Amino acid sequence: MDGLILVRKSSGPTSHDCVARLRKILGIKKIGHFGTLDPFAEGLLLAGVGKATRLFPYFGFSDKTYDGRIRLGFATDTYDRTGNPSGPEAAGLPSGEAVVSMMARFLGEQIQLAPPFSAKKLEGKPLYAYARGGIEVERRPAQVRIERFALRTYEPPDIDFEVACSAGTYIRALAHDLGTALGCGAHLYSLTRTSSGPYRLENARALEEIETAAREGRGDSFLIPMEELLPGLSRIELTAAGRERVKSGRPVRLDDPGQVAPFGVAPAPGGVIRLFGPDGRLAALARARESEASPFLVLI
Numbered sequence: 005m006d007g008l009i010l011v012r013k014s015s016g017p018t019s020h021d022c023v024a025r026l027r028k029i030l031g032i033k034k035i036g037h038f039g040t041l042d043p044f045a046e047g048l049l050l051a052g053v054g055k056a057t058r059l060f061p062y063f064g065f066s067d068k069t070y071d072g073r074i075r076l077g078f079a080t081d082t083y084d085r086t087g088n089p090s091g092p093e094a095a096g097l098p099s100g101e102a103v104v105s106m107m108a109r110f111l112g113e114q115i116q117l118a119p120p121f122s123a124k125k126l127e128g129k130p131l132y133a134y135a136r137g138g139i140e141v142e143r144r145p146a147q148v149r150i151e152r153f154a155l156r157t158y159e160p161p162d163i164d165f166e167v168a169c170s171a172g173t174y175i176r177a178l179a180h181d182l183g184t185a186l187g188c189g190a191h192l193y194s195l196t197r198t199s200s201g202p203y204r205l206e207n208a209r210a211l212e213e214i215e216t217a218a219r220e221g222r223g224d225s226f227l228i229p230m231e232e233l234l235p236g237l238s239r240i241e242l243t244a245a246g247r248e249r250v251k252s253g254r255p256v257r258l259d260d261p262g263q264v265a266p267f268g269v270a271p272a273p274g275g276v277i278r279l280f281g282p283d284g285r286l287a288a289l290a291r292a293r294e295s296e297a298s299p300f301l302v303l304i
Contacts, residue, residue, distance in 0.1 A: 044195070097161055108153075176192045274291065287304045
């Protein structure tokens, strides 16, 4: 069983908890998730099964969208509702106009610090390990991109918002930084991931649904097979001889009909392409050269 599962994570379990349950449901150890969701957060979690776990660079770094709620008035040490207040509650709250104006300042490329209580690594240890020990460390800034940070409703002290951002963006940190900029403090109260790359929450399945389908032998109802993944990459069909070359990691000539089937527009040099065997199965990912394709991730 190789492919991608769109999981509808509920609030409470960790992303690792979801993966552990999938392993138990499917009886497969080789399962991993692409993009962590905090325990209190919910929404879309991508889980790779079998050979699909090797495609992490193409899923783990996809842009994301979220809906959520930010509560103004005080910050917390975890930057979300699960933490302890890190200061007194603000005496007053900003106007809706001030909130919208300040949210707009976070659009575009931003330098962001990960929350102290996060899995971001520093010298091999997650930041939360230092924070739990009461150790203050210098967090390394990272560049992120905020495409959209829009106010949906403002009923003080709560801001309901939607955001579209690059992978690696901490929405908890975005909420905390907004509160700092507004001068009243803030923390993330709730969060739902609504998309990751081309995949949408409305197409995801709860773990209970996946368990029922798996028990009834309906794996095809929740597993997106390897052959349907990465549709944005060019597709090249191999002959039997070409498949054997790719299987051993050797390049194939794109101008040799003995190695590849006829195709339309040649892929741009340097681009990543998908190579399929005569049986229609995804055989490898390859880098396009002037007249050949060099496999770098062989899946057969």
